[in-house]
Amino acid sequence: xxxxxxRLKNKLAFNATYRVKNSTHMGGVxxxxxxxxxxxxxxxxxxFVVSKKTHKRAVKRNRLKRLMRECYRLLLKENNLGNSQNxxxxxxxGGENSLDKNFAEMQNIIKTLIQRL
RNA sequence: UAAAGUAAUCGAAUAAUCGCGCCCUUAGGGGUGAGGAAAGUCCGUGCAUUCAAGGACAGGCAGCCGGAGAAACUUCCGGACGGUGUGAACCGGUGGAUAGGACCACAGAAAUGCGAACUGCUAACGGCUUUAUAAGUGCGAGCGAUGGUGCAACGGCGAGGUAAGAGCUCACCAGCGGUAUUGAGAGAUAUCGGCUAGGCAACCCCCUGCAGAAUGCAAGGUUAAAUUGAAGGUUAUAAAGGCUGUCCGCCAACUUCAGAAAAACCGCUAGAGAUUGGGAGUAAUUCCAAUACCAGACAGAUGAUUAUUUAGAAACAGAACACGGCUUAUGAGUUACUUUAUUUU
RNA sequence: UCCUCAGUAGCUCAAUGGCGGAGCAACCGGCUGUUAACCGGUAGGUUGUUGGUUCGAGUCCAACCUGGGGAG
Numbered sequence: 001x002x003x004x005x006x007r008l009k010n011k012l013a014f015n016a017t018y019r020v021k022n023s024t025h026m027g028g029v030x031x032x033x034x035x036x037x038x039x040x041x042x043x044x045x046x047x048f049v050v051s052k053k054t055h056k057r058a059v060k061r062n063r064l065k066r067l068m069r070e071c072y073r074l075l076l077k078e079n080n081l082g083n084s085q086n087x088x089x090x091x092x093x094g095g096e097n098s099l100d101k102n103f104a105e106m107q108n109i110i111k112t113l114i115q116r117l
Numbered sequence: 118u119a120a121a122g123u124a125a126u127c128g129a130a131u132a133a134u135c136g137c138g139c140c141c142u143u144a145g146g147g148g149u150g151a152g153g154a155a156a157g158u159c160c161g162u163g164c165a166u167u168c169a170a171g172g173a174c175a176g177g178c179a180g181c182c183g184g185a186g187a188a189a190c191u192u193c194c195g196g197a198c199g200g201u202g203u204g205a206a207c208c209g210g211u212g213g214a215u216a217g218g219a220c221c222a223c224a225g226a227a228a229u230g231c232g233a234a235c236u237g238c239u240a241a242c243g244g245c246u247u248u249a250u251a252a253g254u255g256c257g258a259g260c261g262a263u264g265g266u267g268c269a270a271c272g273g274c275g276a277g278g279u280a281a282g283a284g285c286u287c288a289c290c291a292g293c294g295g296u297a298u299u300g301a302g303a304g305a306u307a308u309c310g311g312c313u314a315g316g317c318a319a320c321c322c323c324c325u326g327c328a329g330a331a332u333g334c335a336a337g338g339u340u341a342a343a344u345u346g347a348a349g350g351u352u353a354u355a356a357a358g359g360c361u362g363u364c365c366g367c368c369a370a371c372u373u374c375a376g377a378a379a380a381a382c383c384g385c386u387a388g389a390g391a392u393u394g395g396g397a398g399u400a401a402u403u404c405c406a407a408u409a410c411c412a413g414a415c416a417g418a419u420g421a422u423u424a425u426u427u428a429g430a431a432a433c434a435g436a437a438c439a440c441g442g443c444u445u446a447u448g449a450g451u452u453a454c455u456u457u458a459u460u461u462u
Numbered sequence: 463u464c465c466u467c468a469g470u471a472g473c474u475c476a477a478u479g480g481c482g483g484a485g486c487a488a489c490c491g492g493c494u495g496u497u498a499a500c501c502g503g504u505a506g507g508u509u510g511u512u513g514g515u516u517c518g519a520g521u522c523c524a525a526c527c528u529g530g531g532g533a534g
Contacts, residue, residue, distance in 0.1 A: 008416070047416060058156095058435050063420095070421050073136065103421065 006076070008047035008089050017047075017089045024116050027109040028097030029068070033117055034089035044085050046072060050094040064094040067103060071110040083117045 017034040
């Protein structure tokens with residue numbers, strides 16, 4: 001779990017991010033990016049989504065969310081996020097293909113996705 | 118040794134580094150953090166709100182006996198009866214078919230008040246043939262033994278009996294009712310009686326018992342903000358609306374539609390609770406004592422990596438108000454008791 | 463989290479407890495110079511799964527599986 005100031009909170013913010021339609025895709029994970037920041041002082045907020053349609057069991061969905069979150073957290077800690085910090089918000093959506101990935105593969109995917117922005 | 122049955126247990130451990138929710142804090146830090154099913158949502162309960170003057174009808178659930186807990190149950194324990202299995206054991210929605218109705222396809226004479234009309238049996242009785250007795254004749258009549266049908270044919274089987282037959286009579290068996298003994302009871306055993314009652318209630322129904330109804334924490338409450346519309350319907354005699362599903366009956370001023378807003382706090386976790394020890398009871402369960410406080414989020418915490426170990430690679434699976442059950446999913450093992458088969462002594 | 467509905471042929475749907483059917487699609491043949499339309503025929507189903515009640519279950523009962531819809 002990320003500290004609170006990095007989390008994307010309410011439904012309005014999610015819808016706003018989706019509406020920008022700036023997305024890239026890799027290895028079953030889709031990354032949505034929001035609008036560019038006006039004030040550079042605020043932090044970029046991040047959401048992690050795994051739909052119930054992706055897999056029925058809660059354990060597997062939680063596992064995928066935790067993996068994505070952990071990868072992002074480690075990148076944040078190394079301060080290796082590059083251009084992504086210019087956006088207001090990011091959403092990572094896990095799909096069916098990403099369910100069986102291990103930590104190393106996932107880290108590679110997240111890193112590549114962020115560099116593409 | 119092999120194959121089975123039942124019950125119980127376990128539900129990974131340790132260390133390092135980087136992290137998250139909640140609580141406390143002297144601001145350094147400290148404490149604590151998923152399950153046996155948290156699941157399915159199949160029953161039940163607490164809790165909350167709304168409704169209910171009252172009446173009638175409809176509808177719902179349960180169904181062998183005794184006990185246990187208790188808020189309650191479609192729960193649990195022990196037994197009875199029936200069924201399955203060589204057996205240990207397992208399974209059972211197990212009141213009533215003489216209160217009544219429906220249904221029982223095809224086949225069959227007939228499927229429930231048996232007019233048997235197919236295949237048949239019978240010359241006792243009446244009729245006919247015959248001079249009469251005798252004999253013949255299945256026309257009337259009697260029969261339901263025999264053959265075939267079907268899941269099922271109004272008891273089964275043997276003997277007597279008869280014109281042929283038939284519980285018509287008898288023995289045994291099954292079923293029904295009474296009596297006696299026994300048991301706490303379901304029931305069991307014995308004996309006597311009349312002489313026959315199909316299946317289906319997991320179709321309607323009858324009997325007995327139980328329950329105010331509806332909605333579910335997105336219940337519901339507090340605070341803050343907001344509280345709009347040239348909109349529609351209505352003033353009682355009507356229509357519409359509300360009161361439990363329907364009806365009777367009752368209520369009396371609001372109601373319908375569209376739009377806006379939707380943030381924080383409470384509810385929220387100390388409990389029909391947990392662990393350990395000792396009694397009572399065949400058991401379900403219960404009594405006493407001690408110990409500690411042990412998740413409470415709101416885009417939603419319990420994770421990642423590395424090393425070591427069991428078994429080089431751990432199943433099923435993630436709390437969202439709480440609890441009691443049921444059902445289903447589940448890796449590798451461990452323990453106890455029991456059965457069957459084979460071999461050896 | 464809670465409430466609710468459905469599952470039958472490739473698709474859309476029927477079927478009182480008694481032989482599972484219709485339309486479209488598919489395949490074969492005919493008609494036509496050819497295709498479509500039309501005419502004739504054929505095949506295709508463990509009735510979502512597993513048990514139970516019953517002589518007999520798509521239908522009745524129970525448990526599960528899968529999919530859909532709704533709730534401030």
